[in-house]
Amino acid sequence: MDILTMLKQLGGGMLVTVEIFFLTLILSLPLGLFISFARMKKNCFVQGGAKLYIGVMRGTPLMLQLIVVYFAPYYLFGMRINHYRFLAVILAFSLNYAAYFAEIYRSGIESMPIGQYEAAKVLGYNKVQTFVRIILPQVIKRILPSVTNEIITLVKDTSLAFVISITEMFTTAKQIEAAQTTILPLMMAGVFYFIFNFIVAGVMEYLEKKLGYYK
């Protein structure tokens, strides 16, 4: 097999990897915000629930979570869902990353000086306006470096999807490697992840610069 054919086959996997990456981000970033709200609630059931959720998601291997999410509908409810494989990957990744993002949001929100809330309150802003206009923009600036770390980890974690045989980049590379007995496709996959993360880091750096207009 020549390199071009290999690249073509890897290309399909690449697309799946990119899809997993973006869908996970789009779902886990807002979900994480809601979990962080629950985590900061005074009500001890809500707070306790959020704590337990975050604890389990961060305290068990993502690979195991993937397997559980994939097999749970069948073993628990006897359900067979069409095309569930991909959905399971997105679900497991989103649920897992939301827990990490929740803690990042919380650290950012709790680091905001109380004076910002008080200034907004005496100006008559309601709770939603205060959060959306005053607090959140500043929180985003504060947490951007930690978010960048998580996102870079996510790029690499997408390869874990191979445990439930999703044909993303890494799975495809493994398959070619096994069939052709050459580690070249794995090297190529490595280069792909590296370039992907290079782009991600560049975008995040650009965002950080954009938000650097104030201190």
Place this chain on the structure above:
Amino acid sequence: MNLLEMNHIKKSFEGGLEVIKDISLCVKEGEVVSIIGPSGSGKSTLLRCAAMLEKIDSGELIYLGQKVAWNDSHFKSVYMSSSDKKKIEKYYGFVFQNFHLFPHFNVLKNVIDAPERVLKLPKKEAEKKGLALLEQLGLSDKKDAYPYQLSGGQQQRVSIARALAMDPKILFFDEPTSALDPELTGEVQKVIQSLAKERMTMIIVTHEMQFARKISDRIIFMERGKIQAEGTPEVIFGTGNERIREFIGRLQNE
């Protein structure tokens, strides 16, 4: 009618320390009232209770005859609904010791965002008003600057403009010049003085005795959570009360 009325206010913090012990205070339209007193006497807490940044435990809070908080049968304060409180919040502005400007907004945006979002003024109108205020406070050339690019005195003037943009009926100042270098206090005091000339109703907590003497219609001396004395600057500065004489004397000699 009194613009602000506080009757038999009591306030404790967790731990049981009673910080405000039965204080009553009325402010008429156009009046300038200064609150002085030693550190920890409860001046900020009283001001924050008036601005609903702290909840009072007991007593009445009344704005323009409307009861915002009143006593139930056990002498515990109950407040009006939060939607009614939002309307009351429009009556007053608050100027903090540390400004608390919004760092991600430029100067003009700091001033006009609340009028736009809270009062729902059209953008053009809010901008016109904001620019006029900045002009009045000598900040026209700073309208596009961000708070971190300004001196403390400029930041405090922006925060005064921000409060004024909401057309408050009364302004609260909690030590507006305490966070400033001595050479910058003058510019902020001048602004407050010109507001006093325009008969803006104000309550000012301050440690600057000469300033309080110059601008106040009435000075309140607070100690240990109580109003110990109150009167015109002449009365307070000419008092025979040893404790007050000593307090004023000490601050003036600093």
